[in-house]
Amino acid sequence: MAGSRFSVQVEGLNQLKRTLRQLKDKDLSKAVRQANKDAAEVVKPDAQRGVPQHTRTSKDNKKYRPGKLARSVKVVASANSAAIKAGTSSRAPYAGVIHFGYPKRGIRPNRFLYRAMARNSDKVSETYEREITAVLRDKLES
Template sequence: MAGSRFSVQVEGLNQLKRTLRTLKDKDLSKRVREVNKAAAELVQPDARRGVPQRTKTPKDAKKYRPGKLAKSVKVVASANSAAVKAGTAARSPYAGAIHFGFPRRGIKPNRFLYRAMARNSAQVSETYEREISAVLRKKLES
């Protein structure tokens, strides 16, 4: 999905990433990736629930299966970031039109990903801070 992104900025994250690169510690990088993924997974269920639901009508094409967009909501994480994404080019290419709207087709924006992140941002921040602190504490103790 192209366009703007709702994000949580973490103070000192760039410095942490630089330090990870200089340490060349693969285990630490892996653990930071796991923390990023865990923080993003807090948003995923709420995002799935926020996807607009529609039931199949007799006029719909035979191929139409409701719920494909909700199933496509996934978490993508790396040592640098994490994201909750919806839609794929092959299975649900309409995700961008649903999320950002498509005025020429009469589709109003339904920013379900942004709303899910806004509702869970405090919990994401707390989890991220707690988990990163634990990772760093464990690394400094060893």
């Protein structure tokens, strides 16, 4: 899913990242990474439900197992950001085709990740604010 992103901008985040680098506090960086991950985890269940479902028919290949794409949805987080990804090159290489479509093959886009993020953006913002506030409060009190 190269190039396209749906993001939430946080005011003051660049200054927080700069301060984290200056402090060189690994525990604080880990806590911020966990806060990023917790905020992104809010979207994951909705994204998994949004994956197009297909039931197995008698004409399908015996190796075909529906649900691989839904199981491949995962959260990747760092101290700087968090992302929700679907598909891997080995298990579900067709994730990009499902999400962005393939007009030459008649596959219409199903932007399940974008829809999940749009539906949950308020919850993500609230979770992120709550988690970052708790991290900073813990750090300032200790």
